[in-house]
Amino acid sequence: DIQMTQSPSSLSASVGDRVTITCRASQSISGYLNWYQQKPGKAPKVLIYAASSLQSGVPSRFSGSGSGTDFTLTINTVQPEDFATYYCRQTYNTPWTFGQGTKVEIK
Amino acid sequence: QVQLQQWGAGLLKPSETLSLTCAVYGGSLSGQYWSWIRQPPGKGLEWIGEINHSGSTNYNPSLKSRVTISVDMSKNQFSLNLNSVTAADTAVYYCARRHWNYHILTGYYNYFDPWGQGTLVTVSS
Numbered sequence: 279d280i281q282m283t284q285s286p287s288s289l290s291a292s293v294g295d296r297v298t299i300t301c302r303a304s305q306s307i308s309g310y311l312n313w314y315q316q317k318p319g320k321a322p323k324v325l326i327y328a329a330s331s332l333q334s335g336v337p338s339r340f341s342g343s344g345s346g347t348d349f350t351l352t353i354n355t356v357q358p359e360d361f362a363t364y365y366c367r368q369t370y371n372t373p374w375t376f377g378q379g380t381k382v383e384i385k
Numbered sequence: 386q387v388q389l390q391q392w393g394a395g396l397l398k399p400s401e402t403l404s405l406t407c408a409v410y411g412g413s414l415s416g417q418y419w420s421w422i423r424q425p426p427g428k429g430l431e432w433i434g435e436i437n438h439s440g441s442t443n444y445n446p447s448l449k450s451r452v453t454i455s456v457d458m459s460k461n462q463f464s465l466n467l468n469s470v471t472a473a474d475t476a477v478y479y480c481a482r483r484h485w486n487y488h489i490l491t492g493y494y495n496y497f498d499p500w501g502q503g504t505l506v507t508v509s510s
Contacts, residue, residue, distance in 0.1 A: 327496040
């Protein structure tokens with residue numbers, strides 16, 4: 279199985295800050311990566327696919343980058359509605375695996 | 386707009402079988418894979434397995450011996466059975482479509498969307 283490791287596990291940010299979350303794969307997965315946002319009591323929502331493609335309807339302050347084993351999700355000018363938990367997921371091969379999550383909290 | 390609605394028993398005793406069903410509205414089962422994903426309380430996401438319209442399945446090896454995913458094209462539904470449950474199987478279970486496509490710039494890509502509303506399944510004696 280491909281292990282996905284996110285860092286940090288949690289972070290505190292103020293509205294307007296720039297937030298960066300990283301995800302590392304245990305082997306090269308090229309650009310086969312998604313990012314999801316999950317709010318309490320809700321199902322996850324896809325933000326980014328193919329490492330850097332923005333899902334339709336997702337605000338442009340979200341962006342993804344990376345290839346191989348190292349990936350980044352950036353939220354430019356974080357908004358109140360962005361406080362949530364974020365997960366990466368490799369789409370290279372089964373079993374599909376997720377990172378352990380990064381909780382973004384209000385400072 | 387495809388929507389998923391899921392249902393099933395929320396309280397089980399150890400050794401019983403977990404059964405959940407997910408109905409697909411606004412679209413067909415054809416052409417995509419349909420997954421089950423779970424999330425223990427306060428923890429991360431674990432993919433359980435998936436099926437396509439013809440019944441081809443992929444399972445997580447960690448659960449494969451206890452999992453069966455099936456499809457009912459006539460009802461536009463797919464189902465999850467997980468047998469011999471223990472307290473470790475307590476989780477919110479989600480159904481989701483694994484949407485896949487091809488783009489000349491990115492190649493083949495896939496992602497989970499949409500998702501069902503989730504069902505909390507508690508295993509307790």
